Amino acid sequence: MAVKKTKPAASTEAAPEPAGRVDLGLLDGLLGYRLRRAQLAVFQDFMTAMKDYDLRPAQFSVLAIIEANPGLKQSRVSEALGINRANFVALLDELEQRKLARRAAAAGDRRSNALYLTPKGESFLKEAYRHLLQQHERRIEAVLGSADKHLLLSLLDRLTAL
Amino acid sequence: MAVKKTKPAASTEAAPEPAGRVDLGLLDGLLGYRLRRAQLAVFQDFMTAMKDYDLRPAQFSVLAIIEANPGLKQSRVSEALGINRANFVALLDELEQRKLARRAAAAGDRRSNALYLTPKGESFLKEAYRHLLQQHERRIEAVLGSADKHLLLSLLDRLTAL
DNA sequence: CATTATTGTTGTAGATTATAACAATAATGC
DNA sequence: GCATTATTGTTATAATCTACAACAATAATG
Numbered sequence: 464m465a466v467k468k469t470k471p472a473a474s475t476e477a478a479p480e481p482a483g484r485v486d487l488g489l490l491d492g493l494l495g496y497r498l499r500r501a502q503l504a505v506f507q508d509f510m511t512a513m514k515d516y517d518l519r520p521a522q523f524s525v526l527a528i529i530e531a532n533p534g535l536k537q538s539r540v541s542e543a544l545g546i547n548r549a550n551f552v553a554l555l556d557e558l559e560q561r562k563l564a565r566r567a568a569a570a571g572d573r574r575s576n577a578l579y580l581t582p583k584g585e586s587f588l589k590e591a592y593r594h595l596l597q598q599h600e601r602r603i604e605a606v607l608g609s610a611d612k613h614l615l616l617s618l619l620d621r622l623t624a625l
Numbered sequence: 626m627a628v629k630k631t632k633p634a635a636s637t638e639a640a641p642e643p644a645g646r647v648d649l650g651l652l653d654g655l656l657g658y659r660l661r662r663a664q665l666a667v668f669q670d671f672m673t674a675m676k677d678y679d680l681r682p683a684q685f686s687v688l689a690i691i692e693a694n695p696g697l698k699q700s701r702v703s704e705a706l707g708i709n710r711a712n713f714v715a716l717l718d719e720l721e722q723r724k725l726a727r728r729a730a731a732a733g734d735r736r737s738n739a740l741y742l743t744p745k746g747e748s749f750l751k752e753a754y755r756h757l758l759q760q761h762e763r764r765i766e767a768v769l770g771s772a773d774k775h776l777l778l779s780l781l782d783r784l785t786a787l
Numbered sequence: 788c789a790t791t792a793t794t795g796t797t798g799t800a801g802a803t804t805a806t807a808a809c810a811a812t813a814a815t816g817c
Numbered sequence: 818g819c820a821t822t823a824t825t826g827t828t829a830t831a832a833t834c835t836a837c838a839a840c841a842a843t844a845a846t847g
Contacts, residue, residue, distance in 0.1 A: 485705040488693025489754050490686055494765055494774065495667045499682070501781040502664045503707070505657045508787050520661070521834090524652055531650025538794060543647040545665070547836065552796060566795095574794040574843045592651050603656055606783050612656065615780045619663040621768050622777075625670050683803090700825060709805065714827060728826095736812045736825040 498622075505603070512599040516591045521546070523595075525554060526588045529564055529578045536569055537576040563587055660784075667765070674761040678753045683708070687716060688750045691726055691740045698731055699738040725749055 490496045509520055518526075521544075528540050535543075541551035555578070558564040563584035569575035580588065604612055652658045671682055680688075683706075690702050697705075703713035717740070720726040725746035731737035742750065766774055 485690065485697065485701060486693040487690070487705075489689040489750070490693075492762075493757075494762070494778065495664070495671050495682060496686060497778055497781045497785070498660070498664045498667055500707075501784040502657070502660045504785045504787045505660055509657050520657060524658060527651040528647065528649070531648040531652075535647065536794085539647065543649075545662075547834095548794080549796075549798095549837080550835065572794085572844070576795075588651070595655075600654075600656070602787060603784070606787060607780065611780060611783075615777070615784075616656065616659050618769065618773060618777045618780070619659045621773075622663040622765070623659070623666045625666045625764060625768060681802095698825085709803095710826070711806080711828080712804065734813070734825085738826075 494622075508602060509595070509599055512595055513591065516587075516594070518591055521554060522558060523588075523591065525558060526563060526580065526584060527592075529580050530585065530588055533579050534567075534569075534577045536572075537566070537578055540578055558584070656784075670764060671757070671761055674757055675753065678749075678756070680753055683716060684720060685750075685753065687720060688725060688742065688746060689754075691742050692747065692750055695741050696729075696731075696739045698734075699728070699740055702740055720746070 487496075506520055513519070513523065524544050525540065528543055529535065532540070537551070537555065538548055541548045546554065555564065555566070559566060562581050565579055565581055566576040567579055569577040607615065649658075668682055675681070675685065686706050687702065690705055691697065694702070699713065699717065700710055703710045708716070717726065717728070721728060724743050727741055727743055728738040729741055731739040769777065
């Protein structure tokens, strides 16, 4: 089928293929795209730092909310984190199996569970957070600096209120 | 079990339950958490704007990359977007079925596909992008302003290089 | 006290992401 | 030239995440 005639002969030195960088085109100006890439990088770094603790971002967030609001009802914890209450069940199940959190009877409502950290959960969270500051947040401040980090946080908050 | 003695009697007016806001605790200072919330809000807004076009962020990104790099090989497109090449197949299949993109023979490599937008894909992408600017990016600039948007973009890029 | 709402839960389906394997083809070493 | 190795697109599969419907127990309401 004469795919390759006599020879390409290179019109103007014809770069073989690697062709340098890929143009992002319309993507370049889209905030959502740049936000997603940054978020993936940060979560990746978070998970690397938490590898030894076997703690994913969602699990950490649940422990943190419970620590700051002991006795909060299960539905309100999931709601605060934007996690579907049906999906929250298995998430909490695992934290309970690992003896980091516990479901207790809620005073005055026999439908609800009041959530607490176990003593083990308290120390585990403290330790994980300490390690997170030393590894993860440290790397972030290395590229952002403290001032720009706080600036970024306030810019992000304005977006969350979209 | 005497769960409720005679009566709670309210120690200090004892707010019934709603208890105002939930304390974010350790989460409050974590960049990853704030980043994720912002990213979800922005993607949500993106999808709302693209509802009539039936275009998700990943699909838009593929079209945008192909438009900016016509003839780029399939593997390089997926690589540029950080999409596993196995998962990229079905993604591209759908765009091809919708006659927005097409696989063509790559010159000089019978293994590879060179990707192009169809004429329909070109106009569809242009139209979708126009609508995106008018709806989505407009709302973003309403809360950020142009200067802060560009500032945010540069801060995000520094994080991506983590 | 009958009706309606909420809570935790299970089951299920759709998306997303990662991995392994495979055939076709290309690139490389000798 | 030819055997070996690498790449490309693809399928299949599993893990994870998310959303939704349904249900029993319980609470709130009229």
